[in-house]
Amino acid sequence: MSYKERLTRLEKLLRVDNQSKRDNANVGGASASSVEKQDDAEETYDSIDLFELKNLVFHGLPGDSQYRALVWRLLLNYLPANSIKSWDEFLVKKRNNYKHFVNDLLVIREESGERNSDHPLNPEPDSKWQVFFKDNDVLLQIDKDVRRLCPEISFFQTETAYPNEQVVSGKMDRLHKRVQSVVLESSNVIRKGLGITKINPKGPMIQDGSETGEYHWEVVERILFIYAKLNPGQSYVQGMNEIIGPIYYTLANDPDVIWRENAEADTFYLFTNLMGEIRDFFIRSLDNSVSGIKRMMEMLMDSLKSRDQAVYAHIVKLEIHPQYFAFRWITLLMSQEFALPEVLRIWDSLLSDHKRFDFLIDLATAMIIHIRSELLSGDFPSNMKLLQNYPPLDVRDILTLANSFSTTSS
Amino acid sequence: MAKKTYDLLFKLLLIGDSGVGKTCILFRFSDDAFNTTFISTIGIDFKIKTIELKGKKIKLQIWDTAGQERFHTITTSYYRGAMGIMLVYDITNLKSFENIAKWLRNIDEHANEDVEKMILGNKCDMDDNRQVPKERGDAIAQEHGIKFMETSAKNNINIDRAFHELAEAILNKTSRETSSSSGLPGSNMNAELQDRVNLNTNNKSNNRISQCC
Numbered sequence: 001m002s003y004k005e006r007l008t009r010l011e012k013l014l015r016v017d018n019q020s021k022r023d024n025a026n027v028g029g030a031s032a033s034s035v036e037k038q039d040d041a042e043e044t045y046d047s048i049d050l051f052e053l054k055n056l057v058f059h060g061l062p063g064d065s066q067y068r069a070l071v072w073r074l075l076l077n078y079l080p081a082n083s084i085k086s087w088d089e090f091l092v093k094k095r096n097n098y099k100h101f102v103n104d105l106l107v108i109r110e111e112s113g114e115r116n117s118d119h120p121l122n123p124e125p126d127s128k129w130q131v132f133f134k135d136n137d138v139l140l141q142i143d144k145d146v147r148r149l150c151p152e153i154s155f156f157q158t159e160t161a162y163p164n165e166q167v168v169s170g171k172m173d174r175l176h177k178r179v180q181s182v183v184l185e186s187s188n189v190i191r192k193g194l195g196i197t198k199i200n201p202k203g204p205m206i207q208d209g210s211e212t213g214e215y216h217w218e219v220v221e222r223i224l225f226i227y228a229k230l231n232p233g234q235s236y237v238q239g240m241n242e243i244i245g246p247i248y249y250t251l252a253n254d255p256d257v258i259w260r261e262n263a264e265a266d267t268f269y270l271f272t273n274l275m276g277e278i279r280d281f282f283i284r285s286l287d288n289s290v291s292g293i294k295r296m297m298e299m300l301m302d303s304l305k306s307r308d309q310a311v312y313a314h315i316v317k318l319e320i321h322p323q324y325f326a327f328r329w330i331t332l333l334m335s336q337e338f339a340l341p342e343v344l345r346i347w348d349s350l351l352s353d354h355k356r357f358d359f360l361i362d363l364a365t366a367m368i369i370h371i372r373s374e375l376l377s378g379d380f381p382s383n384m385k386l387l388q389n390y391p392p393l394d395v396r397d398i399l400t401l402a403n404s405f406s407t408t409s410s
Numbered sequence: 411m412a413k414k415t416y417d418l419l420f421k422l423l424l425i426g427d428s429g430v431g432k433t434c435i436l437f438r439f440s441d442d443a444f445n446t447t448f449i450s451t452i453g454i455d456f457k458i459k460t461i462e463l464k465g466k467k468i469k470l471q472i473w474d475t476a477g478q479e480r481f482h483t484i485t486t487s488y489y490r491g492a493m494g495i496m497l498v499y500d501i502t503n504l505k506s507f508e509n510i511a512k513w514l515r516n517i518d519e520h521a522n523e524d525v526e527k528m529i530l531g532n533k534c535d536m537d538d539n540r541q542v543p544k545e546r547g548d549a550i551a552q553e554h555g556i557k558f559m560e561t562s563a564k565n566n567i568n569i570d571r572a573f574h575e576l577a578e579a580i581l582n583k584t585s586r587e588t589s590s591s592s593g594l595p596g597s598n599m600n601a602e603l604q605d606r607v608n609l610n611t612n613n614k615s616n617n618r619i620s621q622c623c
Contacts, residue, residue, distance in 0.1 A: 141478065144429040145450050238428065238478045239452045284480050323484050327453040336449060381471065384456045 007062040013053050014067060015045050015084060048074060048081040051354075058352035059403075060345065060396075068344065069254040072247065073266065075351040076273045091262070098265035102164065102222065105229045106172060135229065138236050140179045142224045145241040146217045150340055155249060156217040162261050163214035164222070174214075175221050220248055223268045227275070237282040242335045244271045246343050277356055281331045296330045296361065297322035303365045307405065311372045318380045325387035329364050333357070337367075342395045349399055359406065366402035416460055416469040420580050421491055422573075425513055426498035427506040428477030431532040434563035435498065436474050439573050444564050451476045453484050461577060468577055482516075489520035494528070494576045501531045501547075501560065502539040510550055526579045527556045530572055534560040 001009065053074060061068055073079045079087055122129055149156050166172040210218065224244060228236040247270050251263035259266070275282075280291040287294050301322055305312040328336060333350055335343050346363070353359040367390060368375070375383050424432040433448045433455065440457045455474040460467055473492070475485040489495070497513050499506040510529065517527065531547045544560060551558030557575060561568040 141428060148449050151449060237480045238450050238476060241450070242452070282480065284483055287483055323487075324454060324456070327484060332452060336452065381456075381458045385458075388456055 003062055006056065006059075010053075010056055010062050010067060013049060013056065014070060015048060016067070046082075046084050048084065050074060050081045053081075054352040054354055058349050061348045065250075065253075065344070066255050068348070069251045069256075069259060069263075071348075072250060072270060072351060076270045078266065078269050078273060091266075094269060095262055095265040098226075098268050101226050101230065101268075103166075105226055106175070106222070135225075136179055138228050139175060139221075139225055141238070142221055142228065142236050142241070143176050143179050145238055146221045146224065149217060149220065149241050149245050150249070153340055156220065156245075157215060159210055159213040160216050160219055160252065162263070163210075163219070164264075167214060167218075168212070174218065175225055176218065216248070216252060219252075219264050220244055220267075223248070223264060223271065226268065227272060231275075234279060234283060239282065239332050240271075240275070242332045243274065243278070246335060246340065246347055247271055247274070249340065250344065278331075278333070293327060293331060297326050299361050300326050300330070300364050303361050303405075304368055307365060308369050308372060311368060311375055314376055315368075315383070318383060320380065320383055320387070324384060326364055328388075329367070330360060333360065334363070337390045338395060339392075345395055346399070359402065362402040362405045363398060365405065366398045370398050370401060416467040418466055418468045418581070418584065420468055420470050420493050420577055422470055422472045422494040422496065422576065423488055423492040424472065424474050424496045424498060425485070425516070426477060426496075427500070427503070427509050430477070430498045430500040430503065430506050431563050432474055432477070432496075432498050435496070435530070435532060435561065435569060435572075436472055438563040438566060438569045440472070442566070444566070453481060454488065459573075461574065463574065463577055463581055466581070468581065470573065470577060486516065486520045489517065489525075490522065492521055492525055493580045494526040495521060496528050496530055496572065496576065497556075498530045498532050499542070499547075500533050501542045501544075502533050502536050504541040507531070507542040507546065507550075514554060524583065526576055526583065527554075528572060528576050528579075529556055529558045530568075531558070531560040532563060534567060535562040535565045 053071065057071055057075070061071060070079075074081050080090060124130065146156070164172065167174055220241070224236055224240060227240075228234075244267065248263065248267045251267050251270070252260060254260040254263065280286045280289060281293045281296070283292075286292040289295065301312070304315075334346050337343075338346065350357060350360055350363070368387075370393070371386060371391065374386055378386065424436060426432055428450065433451055434444060436455075436457055437448070438444055440459045451474055453476055457472050457474065458469065459472070460469045462468070473488050475481065475488070495517055497510060497517070499510055501507075514527075517525065529547065529551050531542060531544070547558050547560065557579070559568050559572055559575075561572055563569060
């Protein structure tokens with residue numbers, strides 16, 4: 001299929017040719033090269049063939065990324081593919097829900113009367129203040145990580161056009177200011193010698209968040225914190241920032257204004273859905289389970305062994321264990337191995353996998369085999385370097401190689 | 411295989427809370443550069459640098475670890491073969507200092523008994539935001555009989571020195587004991603390296619170094 005044919009096919013699958021319908025639904029949508037309205041057989045236009053969509057997108061997304069945000073919303077089972085008609089109502093509901101999460105979880109309420117019984121030094125575990133302090137540990141970790149998200153591009157350090165209004169108007173505290181104040185409190189008191197404390201007059205340097213608006217990293221910080229609050233058993237684990245990064249980037253750069261405006265809420269749901277599938281990688285106690293990270297690394301080594309005995313044997317001989325490189329590859333779905341545009345392309349394929357995330361193993365295998373001659377002539381340190389800093393390449397090469405595995409085997 | 415270009419191979423490990431600057435310290439040492447925009451380390455990272463010490467070419471194989479609890483299963487498996495461990499806290503972050511005790515327990519539990527340790531109080535260029543007085547670093551180091559220095563990866567203070575001193579302590583120990591084997595990854599390379607080094611064994615390194623900051 002030519003590029004043009006693929007694009008036409010995609011637009012047909014996404015029903016973006018039926019522009020007027022989408023406009024009526026008032027949910028925006030990818031601003032398509034509009035084709036004339038088709039009145040006939042309306043009901044057939046109410047669903048999207050997810051199976052066909054995956055088959056197409058697996059080989060790359062035509063249309064200069066303009067449909068990526070919409071496609072990912074479908075691939076990650078957020079938008080109901082079987083009922084385009086319901087999207088309008090669905091999205092209003094979901095986005096309102098998210099608003100409630102923000103309001104309910106990010107404000108410590110001081111209802112009248114309660115103030116006397118609860119206070120910052122209240123040792124009761126259900127004291128709101130205890131929860132507040134415990135949350136701040138999580139928040140501090142998130143804060144450190146979102147500030148160092150995708151440093152090679154400036155996007156996350158720029159202001160969003162759609163900040164949280166309560167934050168901007170000063171009705172709600174900025175999350176990063178909240179952990180700064182915790183740092184400030186503890187820094188004020190310094191132990192000197194035997195039990196003598198002194199107040200340190202110098203506060204910490206206030207790191208530069210946005211003063212008037214909100215930076216994109218502040219938005220990501222809020223989503224991750226809400227996710228951590230709603231999933232206390234798992235909370236926030238380093239690396240989740242790398243998973244949410246490509247999703248938020250894609251949604252916040254949607255060419256359609258209405259969808260872009262709701263990037264924060266929708267990213268929350270897409271991230272939640274994706275984490276639902278890969279959360280076991282992030283949970284230490286599940287390392288050894290069938291869905292845990294160790295099993296995935298074993299699958300990679302098995303796959304390599306069956307496809308390239310020589311490289312496999314060499315790596316094993318050098319004692320280069322998969323956890324030295326593949327732990328990160330798999331846990332982060334390759335998001336730290338390549339530049340963002342390549343990551344987005346890779347994720348198109350990973351998310352289009354009919355059996356998520358089998359293709360991730362094929363891809364990791366292909367990455368090793370792609371550099372086989374370097375690996376075979378390398379020793380431990382040079383191979384470690386190579387695997388931990390994967391050389392830049394045209395990702396289509398490894399995607400094609402990986403794809404050849406899935407078509408030749410089974 | 412290429413002719414080896416070094417006499418000894420030392421395996422070092424960097425541990426400490428997330429965000430204290432482990433990766434920056436390593437980057438300063440290996441590439442003599444500073445970068446504030448490091449992504450967080452997931453799992454474990456790896457760098458090599460060869461230094462010269464007492465006429466010996468010593469290849470340092472340095473493992474940089476993720477700080478968060480979740481990664482401890484992955485990272486503690488490296489403790490066993492490490493010959494030296496740098497334990498890093500951030501002088502502007504009290505909590506990272508308070509956790510030093512926890513990291514020391516981790517070392518006791520997972521590392522070789524005779525592993526050389528060193529405590530680094532990093533970010534000493536940010537004195538205005540200091541939460542941990544230098545004396546407290548001194549005190550905990552003294553209490554455990556470990557070397558201590560304050561460092562700044564940003565201003566390149568004591569970084570080279572820290573690695574050299576740690577390597578020297580290991581070298582002194584290696585020359586006292588005639589052999590040691592190691593379970594750290596890549597240790598099969600080490601077999602050919604078990605040269606008997608006969609260097610003076612006078613342990614001249616002071617327990618604590620007080621300079622700068």
